[in-house]
Amino acid sequence: MSDNGAIESVVLAGVGGQGILLASEILAKAAMIAGNDVKTNEVHGMAQRGGSVIGQIRYGKKVYSPLVARGTARVLCALEQIEALRYAEYLAPGGLVVVNSQTITPVTVSMGAAKYPKDVEAKLRSVFPRLIYFDAGKRAVEVGDIRAANVVLLGALSTGLDLPMEAWKRAIEDSVKPKFREMNLKAFDIGRSCA
C-alpha cells in the first residue's frame, strides 16, 4: 500500500536545556550515513523556558511526516524520568523505553501546587515492559562530563534500533567539537553497555 517502506520513529522527551537537540542531530546523521531518508522535528521558543519538550526523529527509505504519530515510536527515550510517562502515547506496542533516572522538579511542584509522583521506577516498570532505567548523569560523570548524559542515553537507545555502529561513530564525530570526540564516543559505549 505504501511506497515509503518501513519507517523507524524515535521520540526524545525531556526538559528544555537537557541536550535533546544534539542527541536528535546525532541520531539523524547516523540514520543518513546508514543510507536512509531522515526527518526530525524540534521545539523552539516559549516551550524552551524550562518547559516539557520533545524531539522527534524518523528514518527509512522515504520519510514524509517529520512528526511521529501516536503509537508508532520504536524507541521512546526520556532524559527526565516522568517525561517518559507524559509522552507514553507515542510508543509502539513492544517498543523500547530508555529512561534517565534524573528528577527535575517542575515549578508547579516547587510552588506546592502539584506533587512529584512517588515510586517512579515502579510506575515505569508497570507501563513499559521493555525498559532501560538508569542514572545516565552518573555514567556521564565517569567519562568526564555530566553534560554527556544525552549521549550516554543515545548509546542505550541505539540497542533498540538497527543502525550500524560505524554510522553512530561517524555521526558523533561529526556533531561534536574535536576535543569532546573521545569523551562522547566513550559516553556512547557506556550507554550501550547499560542496555
Place this chain on the structure above:
Amino acid sequence: MQILSGNEAFARGVYEAGVTVACGYPGTPSTEILENAVKFKPAIYCEWSPNEKVAFEVAAAAACAGARAIVTMKHVGLNVAADPLMTLSYLGVEGGFVAIVADDPGMHSSQNEQDTRNYARFAKIPLLEPSDSQEAKDFLKLGIEISEKYKTPVIVRTTTRVSHSRSIVELAERVENTRTIGLEKNPPRWVPVPQWARVMRRTVEDRLGKLRADACSSPANRIEWRDKSLGIITASIAYQYVREVWPEASALKLGFSYPYPDDLIRQFAGSVQKVLIVEELDDFLEEHIKAMGIACVGKQFVPNIGELSVTTLQASRAKMEGREVPAETPTPFADELPARPPVLCPGCPHRGVFAALGKYDVIVTGDIGCYSLGAFKPLNRLDIILCMGGGISMAHGLDKAGDKRTIVGIVGDSTFFHSGVTGLMDIAYNKGCSKIIVVDNRTTAMTGHQDHPGTGQTLMGEPTVTISIEEIGRACGFKRVRTINPYNTNETLEVLNEELSVKEPSLIVSRGGCPLHEKKKVGPVRRINQDLCKACRACVRIGCPAIDGGQKKPFINEFLCNGCSLCQQMCAFGAISAVEEKL
C-alpha cells in the same frame, strides 16, 4: 547533501538566489532564517530592523533599486508590515523580492494562529508554500525568479513544522544578480499618487492573470496519480501527512498555491471520483474550489483549529469513511503528572519587577516577550496582553477609560523599540498618567537573544550606537524618567512607591542583562540554612525554578541558581545567604 532545518534551508536558498539584502524582526518560528543568512556575510547584508514594517520597507526599496532582497517575520509580524505590503504590490520591484512569513498553527509560541495565505490574496501577489527543507530552499529561489519575471513581491509561507523540522537538502552554487543597482528615476513607476496608482492597479490585475497561467504549469504544483477513487488537494506540511494517511490516493500537491491554478485544479478534480481538500488552518483552497463549482469535501472532516498531524488526519479519514474514530491512548498516571509550564529562568531580571509589583493594587498591561510569563502563578502580575507595543498604549486606554486603579504598562526593550515608542508619545501628548516600565534585559530574549537598537551591536556583528530608552522617554515628553536595578528589591520598591503615587506619567527603565544571554551568574549561588528557615515560603512565591519548595522547608538547587539574591531579599529570617566560593 546536508540535514537542514527549514529555516537553515531558507537561508541557504537566500544565498544561492544571489540575494544581497536580507532584513527581518525576530519571531518564532522565523528567527533562524536571518541568523543563518548572516553566516554568508559579506555576500549578504543582513539586519535586524526595529520592527517588521521597517524591515519590509528596507528590503522593498532594495528590490526597487534592482537588488535581490528578502524579509523575514512571523505571521503576526506581517500585520505590522501590512501597510508596505499592500502598496508594494502596486509599485512592484526590479530585483527579486520575497517575504518569508512563518505561521504557527497550534500556537506553540504565538498569541494567535492567523493564516498568512489570506494576505497573498489580499495583496494580489503570488504565494509559495514549501512542505520540507529541500522545497524551502528551492521555493525561495523560485520566488525570486517569479518576482523578477513579473516584477511582483512574493510571499513564501512557512509553518512551525516546516521551519523547525530537519530533512536532507541538496546544495547548489550561488547565482549572482547581474543588474546594475540604482533606483530608476521614473515617478509614474514609483509614486502611487491617485492618477498613477490607478494605472498600477490595472497592472496588478493583469499580472494576476499571467501568474495564474504560470501557476498551472509550475513545477511547484504537481499531480501524483494513484488510485482515482479519491483525489486530495493539499499544500505545505499537510501534504506530508496526507501521504502517510492516504498513501493510495491521488494527490494534487500545491506549492504555488496563489493565484489559484484553476485549470490544474479542474483537470485533477475532473479525473477523480471524489475530491478532498486537506489544508492547515483556514479553508483558503476549499472556499475557492467550491466557488469554482467543484464538488469537494474538506473542513467538515479536517480541523480548522490547531495544527494537523498524521493522528488528526487518521481521525478525519475514519470520520469520512464512517468508521469509528480511534480512541486517544490515555497517558499513564495522568492525574499524578505535574504540569511543566515554561517559567522565567533562574536569575531572570524580570522576576524582581513582578515580585515588587505584587505589593501594589495596580492593573498591569503586558506585552509580547519572556515577561508574558509574569501572567502565570505564582507571580500573577500581568492582567492583559494584546500585541507588540500594546503594553504601553493599552495602559493609556485603561487610564482614559476611567479605570480608577493605577495603571502600569510593562514592555521589553526590543518590544519598546519595535512599537512601544509611539505609545509613549501618545501618553505624554494626550496627557495620560500611566506608569510605563521597560524591562530592559539588553536583548531580544524569548526568540533566542537577537540584537536590537539598544544593544550596541548589529546582526553583522559590528559595534554601533546604543540607543537610550531613557533619552527617548525624555524626548517623547516624559518628565519623570527613572532607572532601577531589578536585583535590588529595596531600590525597586522605593522607586515604585514614588512613581506610582504621582499624578503624571512616568517611565521606569528596569535594567538587568539576561543571564542566559550573558552566560554568567548574577552573583554567588545562594543556599537556605535549614535551621534558620521558618518555612514561610516567601522565597517560593517568586516562582524561581532553582528553588525547590516540594518539601516543608524549601531548598535551592545550586546547579540551577544564578545567584540573583532575590530570594535572599525576600527572606525575613536571614536563612538565605551566598555560598562561599571554593578557592
